[in-house]
Amino acid sequence: MDDFGHSLWLQELRYRQGWILGCGCFLISLGTLAILYSVAATAVSAIFLAALLIIGGAAEAVHALRHRSGLHLFMYLLEAMLSLVVGVLLLFTPENGAIALSLLLATYFVITGMVRIVTALGLRLPTWGWTLLNGAVNLALGIAVWAAWPVSGLWALGLFIGINLMLSGLARVMLASALHDNRFEPAHAS
Numbered sequence: 001m002d003d004f005g006h007s008l009w010l011q012e013l014r015y016r017q018g019w020i021l022g023c024g025c026f027l028i029s030l031g032t033l034a035i036l037y038s039v040a041a042t043a044v045s046a047i048f049l050a051a052l053l054i055i056g057g058a059a060e061a062v063h064a065l066r067h068r069s070g071l072h073l074f075m076y077l078l079e080a081m082l083s084l085v086v087g088v089l090l091l092f093t094p095e096n097g098a099i100a101l102s103l104l105l106a107t108y109f110v111i112t113g114m115v116r117i118v119t120a121l122g123l124r125l126p127t128w129g130w131t132l133l134n135g136a137v138n139l140a141l142g143i144a145v146w147a148a149w150p151v152s153g154l155w156a157l158g159l160f161i162g163i164n165l166m167l168s169g170l171a172r173v174m175l176a177s178a179l180h181d182n183r184f185e186p187a188h189a190s
Contacts, residue, residue, distance in 0.1 A: 014179050021176035027169030034162025041158025046094035046101065050087045057083030099153030105160060106145035112164075113139030127174045134167040 013020070034041040057080045064076030090097035116135025120128045141160045145152045 013175075017176045017179040020172050020179070024169040024172030024174075024176060027165045027172065029169075031162040031165030031167075031169060034158050034165060036162075038155045038158035038162060041161065042098045042153075042155055043094050043158075045157045045161070046090055046097040049101070050090035050094065050097065053083045053087030053090065055087075057081070057085075057087055095154060098157055099150045102145050102153035102156040103149060105157055106142045106149070109138045109142030109145070109160060109164070111142075113137070113142060125175075126178045127171060130167075130171045130174045134164075134171055137167055138164060 060076055060080035060083060064073055064080055067073070067076070113135045116131055116138060118135075120132035120135060125131070141163060145156045145160065148156075
């Protein structure tokens with residue numbers, strides 16, 4: 001990014017530092033609740049996903065019946081039925097869904113952890129250490145879920161989402177603090 005582009009980007013961030021700080025504090029609060037109630041947060045996550053799948057499946061079924069034409073009808077109904085069946089199964093057995101979702105979440109945390117580590121090391125912004133910490137923790141959490149699976153599925157979603165929310169919020173609070181204190185000159189990579 002050239003100096004002019006960097007200056008505009010920095011000016012935009014400073015203009016929004018209050019929102020960045022507020023967002024960070026809100027994410028820390030949500031993360032704390034998810035950690036304190038990790039089993040409940042896991043169950044709520046699975047039930048919420050079930051509701052979304054059921055609503056989406058119903059909408060897809062209505063769409064299929066309104067647009068009846070050969071293969072389209074079959075494909076839309078097939079997609080609708082899959083969403084409805086998975087949603088209902090998840091709704092009635094959220095613990096099984098949470099166990100399956102924990103494996104998906106482990107993959108998410110490993111990938112986002114690696115991306116945040118590379119971003120932190122590549123950009124070296126004044127708050128790069130917090131981003132690096134966030135990435136390292138995400139990577140460790142992903143590996144921990146895989147190591148303890150399938151038991152980890154009963155608590156992992158809520159706990160790890162809570163930790164991720166807290167660290168993301170903390171990174172935003174630290175960014176807002178750096179903007180406020182005018183400590184925002186990125187180190188140039190050699």
